[in-house]
Amino acid sequence: MEIKLQPATNYERKIFYKEEWDVNDVPDFVIDSLTSREFGFDHYGQGPNDRYKTFPDALRLKRFMKVKQPFAAYCSVAFYDKPKQRKGWKQSELVFDVDAKDVPIRTCDCNEGEVCDKCLSQAKDIVLMIKDVLEGDLGLKNINMIYSGRGYHVRVLDESVMTSSSDLRGQIVQYVIGAKEPDLSNSMGFTNLQHFIIPYGYSKNFTKWSKYTILHLTEKSKLDNVNTKLLKDTLKFRHFLEDDQWGMFRGNIGPIRFNKLISAVARINMSITDTKVSIDLKRILRLPSTLHSKVSMKSTLIKNIETFDPFDDAVPQFVYERKD
């Protein structure tokens, strides 16, 4: 059966909250800090304007959801002393938001605002790469992967990042998604990029993302300061990157044009995740387990990202019962 990403009707939403939604599907990392979090709800599909909600326990949350059957439900990434006033900030999860509709190098035929299995699987590749860097380079462990309904949230709850400032989060994001060009004044330059490691192996990371971006460019890709000829040559010679032959690639492109391309690629890398979300300490995010009513998908805590498929694991029952 082909799953269509269409809005849920009010009736379908009702059925979902009555028969399918289970408070036990709300992840432990939310329940364990329930009383410190602010909740927000969108009751009519006009944005989450019912804010500053709190719940003393899971049972109260359950009752609220069963009665209200909200269009969308959110909770804060922040923990507060007084969540009802959004005051007494203590700490916030570090979040990476990868929305399939905003992936800058989509290879599918989606129009703006649309998502499909192809760009959703690209979004998944991206979160896997983010997870690798968070674990491998930064040594983080409490990493939760959430299917958000139209993309993915990576939510990190390690103590070492929970209290970090907006500024620091911005830097962490730049590092994790390879959004900053390594220092070109370094005499080793890019020819040996894959071998030269500046603090914390950043170059290696930048190379990895740049390779990903270049390999996903299409003839239609728009890059700052990159003309049609350069884009064409990039597509022509990028096969060298599949074997990490950056020297060969750069040699064919030419050093000046290569630098131009790399600057443009860094800017594309920057938009792989929504940095605004990562630096916002008081952001609310869709509550895992709840319905994304615009596409009729469940926001879902992912147990095994390797095998996770939103079209198997995040489709509410009512979608299968639809008659076209």
Ligand SMILES: [Zn+2]
């Ligand atoms: Zn798509």
